[in-house]
Amino acid sequence: MIESVLDALLEPAMLLDGSGRVSVANLAAQERLGVWVIGRSYVSVLRQPALLGPVEDAYSEGTSGIARFVHSSGQVETLFEVSISALTEAGEGTRHVLLVFRDVSDAHAGESMRRDFVANVSHELKTPLTAVSGFIETLQGPARNDAPARDRFLGMMAQETARMNRLVSDLLSLSRLEGQSRRRPTEVVDLVGVISETMGTLRPGADTNEVQIVTDLPDSAAMPADRDQIIQVITNLVENAIKYGRQPGVVTLSLAHVAREPVIKGPAWQLSVRDAGAGIAPEHIHRLTERFYRVDTDRSRAKGGTGLGLAIVKHIVNRHRGRLRIESVVGQGTEVLVTLPAA
Ligand SMILES: Nc1ncnc2c1ncn2[C@@H]1O[C@H](COP(=O)(O)OP(=O)(O)OP(=O)(O)O)[C@@H](O)[C@H]1O
Ligand SMILES: [Mg+2]
Structure with a gap:
């Protein structure tokens, strides 16, 4: 019964028995984490402290929790968010633990891509901005009365602001394009x-x-x-x-x-x-x-x-x-x- 219930889930799920062994691994778990996990102790299957801690707590305290688990197969790494629930059978007192794995790799990749993007944009803007503020300082100080130097600095400032302009209009183009990609x-x-x-x-x-x-x-x-x-x-x-x-x-x-x-x-x-x-x-x-x-x-x-x-x-x-x-x-x-x- 429990096997069929877990097999109906699209996400990998495992049931650990009272002695800490994997008693059920649903189809998704066998496919994505390996068939070999059934019958083995959870310590040898999960191996990552971030996940082992909460599972131990579930056994000893009956608590539920969420932990992260990285699964690598070949070149591909998958990041899972694992929900850990302690299940205590009425009367018997034996504790089982249910693990359900949710693949959060895409969400995570999106997050780090956004972070990289913001860091890149800031860096690209910072370089010309720093140059322009440097030129302004020079024009206010040493080059104040030096006409040829003033012209040269103004020329370079024009170049740097043109670069910032180009960057901003390219970014606007990109975001407009993303909005209309389906049209x-x-x-x-x-x-x-x-x-x-x-x-x-x-x-x-x-x-x-x-x-x-x-x-x-x-x-x-x-x-x-x-x-x-x-x-x-x-x-x-x-x-x-x-x-x-x-x-x-x-x-x-x-x-x-x-x-x-x-x-x-x-x-x-x-x-x-x-x-x-x-x-x-x-x-x-x-x-x-x-x-x-x-x-x-x-x-x-x-x-x-x-x-x-x-x-x-x-x-x-x-x-x-x-x-x-x-x-x-x-x-x-x-x-x-x-x-x-x-x-
Ligand atoms: N015809 C080419 N020959 C050699 N390298 C190229 C050629 N076209 C593009 N590249 C390389 O690809 C990179 C990316 O090109 P891309 O057009 O996206 O940026 P860019 O020309 O550096 O800047 P931008 O187009 O925003 O002004 C370039 O920096 C360059 O290293
Ligand atoms: Mg180019």
Whole structure:
């Protein structure tokens, strides 16, 4: 009877008998914690003091409690919150203890991600803020009557505040994107027109860095898309190719039609941005779309980057139900491919 009741629970549960042995482990417990636990003493099964203490109390005092338990199998660690209840059978006086495990790994990961996020944002804002307050002090003191120095400091202050502005607008973009991730864009946009228009704003930056942008585009490419978001994607990918590519050098931007994209399961447009720069080592590639992730933080920061660009690109591509792929060979260059459904 008790076996069937516990098996009906989705969460792992174990019943410990009067002698401290596991008498019942439900299906979920056998699956997630191992079949071998049945018949063994709880001390050898649980082994973590944080959990053993409350179980001992349940036996000796008849108390209930909650404890944390970390289960590792292979590479994966699962964090459980365990509820411990003492059950005393009427008349008999023997004490049993019921353990129910709740998987709290996701909630816990979310919490630490939020903490990291706040720490990152604060750090990214603190650096330019400290610089600006330093410049203000200098302008109030030593540089008060030195006109050329004043101009130089004001220039640097403008640069630092521009960086803070960019960071804040990137953060706002990200949170807006998270809010609308389930709403697909409906407006029909000509991708070729959007690309040509965006090139106008990107060319001056490319010229300054002696980078030539070569495009290979069809006559038109209609698809349902959010125009401003597509501009953000193109801008970040081309800016990255300019910043981290070869200077002087060439960046190639091309757009091709795919009759049937296997994952999208239909016709698609594939946008490719390719540079011939230093490339990215394979261990970094899958992490590039994490917020604030940069291969070389100092280099990126020196170029005005905050490491949010590809995180934004990834969100936008997801919202368009598309795919993002980064291919890179160290020493040869990088190609970023964005595939978007054409219908
Ligand atoms: N084409 C590329 N070649 C080499 N490394 C790249 C390339 N594109 C991106 N990276 C690496 O990926 C990191 C993350 O890129 P991302 O666009 O997210 O941030 P960023 O360019 O540093 O800053 P932001 O885009 O916010 O201005 C970069 O810091 C860089 O290390
Ligand atoms: Mg970028």
